[in-house]
Amino acid sequence: MDIIALFKESLPDLLSGLGVTIEITIVSLILASLLGLLFGMMSISSNKALKGMARAYVDIIRGTPLIVQAFFIYFGIPGALGIKIPAFTAGVVAISLNAGAYMVEIFRAGIMAVDKGQMEAARSLGLPHRKTMRLIILPQAVRKMVPAFINQFIISLKDTSLLSVIGIRELTQSGEIIIASNYRAFETWAFVAIFYFVIIMLLTYASRGLERRLKI
Structure with a gap:
């Protein structure tokens, strides 16, 4: 079988695997962003307990490998509680928690990068802290965070x-299954690598274009 025929034969499985990869990445990044925002706000709080919880979350997640976290969620928790967690759900939770720990630092750095005078000016006009953060600080911070968001998206996509x-x-598991049926490891892994490369390059160019548009 020549390489073109092999590619055509493998394409449906590779596209299916790529679809799952993108789905997990998008869902996980949405959840990770919510976690990042929540714990990011906690990390800059004046409340020591909230600050400590945010720091503990970041340290625990960043201090352990993603693969261990995935095993813990998929095998460890069900084994301890006598429940079953679907593999897809466990994967989304693992990627979300892992990416969320990095998003915390992205949000914290973005918020801290906004001039403190913005908060002081808003408070002097009578705006409450929460409303000032929501309407003035966060919109400016998110604009500064765009490159880091895209970078985390790329990292999480590869982490899947x-x-x-x-x-x-x-996508990777699909490659393994294809190899098990055709024993063409070199060509199949090349196909998988090309799929990853193309999607990551598209994200990279989109990030650069967005940065130019926002003049970051």
Whole structure:
């Protein structure tokens, strides 16, 4: 079988795996953004307890490998509680928690980068802290965070390849299944690498275009 025929034969499975990869990445990044915002706000709070909780979350997640986190969620928690967690759900939770810990630092840095005078000016006009943060500080901070958001999206997309260890049929797992049937490892892994490369380059160029438009 020549390489063109092999590619055509493998294409449906690779596209299916790519779809799962993108789905996990998008869902996970939405959840990670919510976690990042929540714990990011906690990390800059004057409340020591909230600050400590945010720091503990970041340190625990960033101090352990993603693959261990995925095993813990998929095998550890069900084994301890006698429940079953679907592989897709476990994968989304693992990526969300992992990316969320990095998003905390992105949000914290973005908020801290906004001139403190903005907050002081708004408060002097009688705006409450929460409304000032929502209407004035966060919109400016998010604009500064765009490159870091895109970068985290790319990292999380590549991290989904580790989820093949818990049986999720994403792009990497699809490649493994194809190899098991055709024994063409070199060509198949080249196809998988090309798929990752293309999607990541598209995201990279989109990020650069967005940065130019926003003049970051």
